[in-house]
Amino acid sequence: MDLNYSPEELAFRDEVRAWLTKNLPAELKDKGHYAKEELLRWHRILAKQGWVAPAWPKEWGGTGWNVVQRYIFEEELGYAGGPPLIPFGLTMCAPVLLRFGTQAQKKRFLPRIYNGDDFWCQGYSEPGSGSDLASLKTKAVNKGDHYVVNGQKIWTTLAHYADWIFCLVRTDPTVEKRQEGISFLLIDMKGPGITVRPLILMDGAHEVNEVFFDDVQVPAQNLVHEEGKGWTVAKYLLGYERMNTGRIGESKRQLAKLKEFSKEKQKELRFRDRLSRLEIELIALEITNLRFLDRMRRTGQPPGADVSMLKIKGTEIQQGLTELAMECIDPLAGDEGSLALQKKYLTTRKTTIYAGSNEIQRNIIAKMTLGL
Amino acid sequence: MNFDYSEEQQLLADSVRRFLDKEYDFESRKKIIAGAGWSEEVWAKFAEMGLSALPVSPDYGGFGGGAVDLMSVMEAFGEALVVEPLLPTLVAARLVGRAASDAQKKALLPAVAAGRLRLAFAASPKTNVVGAPAAHKLVCLLQGDLFIVDAAEVSMQAYRTIDNMLAAQIEFSPSKADLLAKDAGTAVEEALDFATALVCAEAVGAMKFACDTTLEYLKTRKQFGVPIGTFQALQHRIVDMFISHEQAKSMACLACSRVDSSEAPADRARAVSAAKIRIADAARHVSQESVQLHGGMGMSEELKVSHSFRRLTVLARQFGDADHHLQRFATL
Numbered sequence: 001m002d003l004n005y006s007p008e009e010l011a012f013r014d015e016v017r018a019w020l021t022k023n024l025p026a027e028l029k030d031k032g033h034y035a036k037e038e039l040l041r042w043h044r045i046l047a048k049q050g051w052v053a054p055a056w057p058k059e060w061g062g063t064g065w066n067v068v069q070r071y072i073f074e075e076e077l078g079y080a081g082g083p084p085l086i087p088f089g090l091t092m093c094a095p096v097l098l099r100f101g102t103q104a105q106k107k108r109f110l111p112r113i114y115n116g117d118d119f120w121c122q123g124y125s126e127p128g129s130g131s132d133l134a135s136l137k138t139k140a141v142n143k144g145d146h147y148v149v150n151g152q153k154i155w156t157t158l159a160h161y162a163d164w165i166f167c168l169v170r171t172d173p174t175v176e177k178r179q180e181g182i183s184f185l186l187i188d189m190k191g192p193g194i195t196v197r198p199l200i201l202m203d204g205a206h207e208v209n210e211v212f213f214d215d216v217q218v219p220a221q222n223l224v225h226e227e228g229k230g231w232t233v234a235k236y237l238l239g240y241e242r243m244n245t246g247r248i249g250e251s252k253r254q255l256a257k258l259k260e261f262s263k264e265k266q267k268e269l270r271f272r273d274r275l276s277r278l279e280i281e282l283i284a285l286e287i288t289n290l291r292f293l294d295r296m297r298r299t300g301q302p303p304g305a306d307v308s309m310l311k312i313k314g315t316e317i318q319q320g321l322t323e324l325a326m327e328c329i330d331p332l333a334g335d336e337g338s339l340a341l342q343k344k345y346l347t348t349r350k351t352t353i354y355a356g357s358n359e360i361q362r363n364i365i366a367k368m369t370l371g372l
Numbered sequence: 373m374n375f376d377y378s379e380e381q382q383l384l385a386d387s388v389r390r391f392l393d394k395e396y397d398f399e400s401r402k403k404i405i406a407g408a409g410w411s412e413e414v415w416a417k418f419a420e421m422g423l424s425a426l427p428v429s430p431d432y433g434g435f436g437g438g439a440v441d442l443m444s445v446m447e448a449f450g451e452a453l454v455v456e457p458l459l460p461t462l463v464a465a466r467l468v469g470r471a472a473s474d475a476q477k478k479a480l481l482p483a484v485a486a487g488r489l490r491l492a493f494a495a496s497p498k499t500n501v502v503g504a505p506a507a508h509k510l511v512c513l514l515q516g517d518l519f520i521v522d523a524a525e526v527s528m529q530a531y532r533t534i535d536n537m538l539a540a541q542i543e544f545s546p547s548k549a550d551l552l553a554k555d556a557g558t559a560v561e562e563a564l565d566f567a568t569a570l571v572c573a574e575a576v577g578a579m580k581f582a583c584d585t586t587l588e589y590l591k592t593r594k595q596f597g598v599p600i601g602t603f604q605a606l607q608h609r610i611v612d613m614f615i616s617h618e619q620a621k622s623m624a625c626l627a628c629s630r631v632d633s634s635e636a637p638a639d640r641a642r643a644v645s646a647a648k649i650r651i652a653d654a655a656r657h658v659s660q661e662s663v664q665l666h667g668g669m670g671m672s673e674e675l676k677v678s679h680s681f682r683r684l685t686v687l688a689r690q691f692g693d694a695d696h697h698l699q700r701f702a703t704l
Contacts, residue, residue, distance in 0.1 A: 001374065001377060001381075002373060002374050009373065272698075273695075276649070276698055277653070280650050283623070283626065284620075285619065287625060288621075290373060290375070291625070294373065294375045294376070295375075298376070309615050309618065313615065313619070359608065362608045363607065363608075366607035369614070370610065370614065372601040372602070372607050
C-alpha cells in the first residue's frame with residue numbers, strides 16, 4: 001500500500017498545475033456565477049490545449065490518460081478555481097452518443113461539443129417528476145420522419161444559454177412497464193415552439209429554467225438508441241465513469257480559503273473543532289475516492305454505486321464549507337463580501353438536491369450495493 | 373498510488389482470517405471469556421503465524437514489518453473481536469526497539485518475536501493496562517523515563533474491561549525495575565501513534581462486522597409481513613453506516629501509511645490524530661446504529677453485535693478520544 005502518487009503521477013500533476021497557472025485568466029477565478037461567454041472562453045482554452053474531454057476516445061479528442069491521471073487533472077482543475085466545465089455536453093450527452101449514437105450523430109455533434117460551438121442542457125425533471133423520474137409526461141408522438149413534442153421540463157440548468165437540449169420523453173404511454181415508453185431525444189433549442197422561462201433561486205441568481213414544448217418538431221434522426229430505450233440510456237449515464245463526483249479539488253480550494261479567512265473565528269474552539277472535522281471528512285473522502293479509482297484501475301469495472309457515496313459526502317462537505325464561512329460574518333452585514341458568502345451558503349443547498357437527491361443516492365446504494 | 377496489499381501481506385491476512393473463521397467463532401470466543409479471559413493456544417497459533425515477530429526488527433529475529441503490514445491483521449482481529457493481547461505486546465516491543473540499549477534488545481526482542489515473551493505498556497506508574505495480567509514484563513513510563521520490570525514485581529489488580537479485555541490496575545515503583553531509556557518522550561509518542569493507527573484498523577474491522585451483521589438482520593427480520601430492510605427509513609440509516617465505515621477505513625489507511633513513511637513526526641501525528649477523530653466518530657455512529665437497528669436483540673448478551681458495540685465504544689476512546697485528538701490536530 002502506498003498512498004503517495006508515483007513520481008510519474010507527480011510529474012503529470014505538476015505539468016497540469018503549471019499549465020493552469022499560466023493559462024487560467026485571473027479574472028475568471030472564483031466567481032460564483034459565470035456568464036455564457038466566460039464559460040465558453042475557458043472551455044475553448046482547454047479545447048485548444050486538447051484537454052477539454054480527457055475521457056473521450058482518442059479519435060474524438062480524448063487524451064488517453066488513465067483513470068488516475070484523469071482524476072488528478074479534474075482535481076487540479078477544481079483546485080485552480082476557474083469556471084466549471086459545464087457537464088451537459090462534455091460528460092453527459094457525449095458519452096451517450098459515443099455509446100448509443102449513430103456514426104452520423106457522432107460526427108454531427110461531438111466536434112461541436114468539443115469546440116464549444118454548441119451549448120447543451122439537460123431535459124430530465126418535470127413539475128410532477130422529480131425523484132420519480134420515470135413518471136415523466138412530456139410527450140413525443142412519432143410521425144414517421146419526425147416527432148412532435150409537447151410538455152414541460154423544469155430546473156433546466158442554463159437552458160437560457162443552450163443551443164441544444166437532450167430530453168427524456170414519453171413515446172409510448174400504453175406500455176405496462178412505464179420505463180419502456182421513454183425515449184432519448186436531441187432537440188434544437190432554437191426551433192419554433194420552445195419557450196424558456198427563468199426560475200430565480202433564493203440567492204437571486206438565474207441559473208435554472210422552465211422549458212415549454214409546444215408542438216415542437218424533432219427530426220427522427222435525433223432519436224438516440226431505439227425508441228423506448230431512453231431509460232437504458234439514462235441509466236448508463238448514471239454509472240458512467242465520473243472521476244470526481246466528490247469535487248475534491250474545489251472543496252480543497254474552498255477549505256484553504258476558509259482556513260485563512262476564519263483565523264479569528266478559530267479562537268472559538270467549538271468552531272475550530274467543527275472546521276477540523278470538516279477538513280478530516282474531506283481528507284477521508286479524497287482517500288476513499290482514490291481507493292475507488294484504484295479498484296477501478298485493477299478490476300476494470302465501472303464505479304457503479306460508489307459514485308453515489310462520493311456524491312453524498314462531497315455535497316455534504318461543500319455545504320459544510322459554505323455554512324462555516326457564513327458563520328464567520330455578521331448575519332446582519334450588508335457589505336458585498338458578506339452578502340456573497342451568505343448567497344454562497346444559500347445556493348449550495350441545491351447540491352444535495354440536484355443530480356439525484358442524496359436520498360435517491362441512498363436508495364441506489366441500498367439497492368445496488370447492499371441488495372436491499 | 374496503490375491500495376493493494378503486497379503478496380506477503382495478503383497471504384498473512386488470509387491465513388489469519390482462515391484461522392479466525394475456523395477456530396475463533398463467537399462460541400469459541402465465549403468459552404475463552406468464560407475461562408481465563410485469553411487463550412494460550414490461540415496466542416501460540418498467532419506466534420506460529422508470525423504475528424508477534426512481524427514488527428520486530430530482523431536483527432532480533434523478526435520480520436521488520438510496519439503498521440501497514442499489521443493493518444489487515446488488526447482488521448481481522450476487529451471483526452472477530454479477538455481478546456488475546458497482541459497489541460500491548462507489539463506496542464511495548466516497539467518502545468524497546470526504539471529506545472532500549474542493544475543488550476536489552478538482544479535480551480528481550482527475540483523472545484517477543486518467538487511468542488515466548490508477552491509485554492504491556494503502562495503510560496504512568498499508576499494506571500489501567502490492557503493485557504497486563506497476561507504479560508511477563510511491563511514497560512513503564514515514569515516522568516519521561518522508560519523502565520522495564522517483571523510483572524511479578526508490579527502490584528496488579530486484574531479485571532475485565534467493559535469489552536471483555538483482560539486488564540489490570542497496576543502500580544509500579546522503579547526500585548525493582550531496569551531503566552530502558554531516559555527522556556523517552558519522542559519514542560513514546562511514536563509508539564503511541566503506532567498503537568493508535570493499529571487501534572484505528574481494529575475499529576474498522578469491528579465496524580465492518582457491525583455493518584455486515586446489521587445488513588443481514590435487516591434482510592431476515594420480518595415485521596408487518598416483510599423484511600424490515602424494505603423500509604426506507606432503515607435503508608438510509610444502514611447506508612450511512614456503510615459510508616461511515618468506508619470513510620473510517622480510508623483514514624486507517626492514511627494513519628498506518630503515515631506511521632510507516634512520514635519523515636517529519638508532525639506529519640505522522642497529524643495523520644494519526646485525524647484518523648482517530650474520524651474513527652471515533654464512525655465507531656460511535658456505527659455501533660449505536662447497529663444496536664438500534666437490531667431492536668431489543670441488539671441489547672442482548674447473546675448476540676455478537678452487543679459485543680462489537682462494547683469493543684467499538686472502548687476503541688473510540690482508547691489512546692485518546694476525539695476531543696483529545698481534535699486538540700492535538702489543531703496544534704500541529
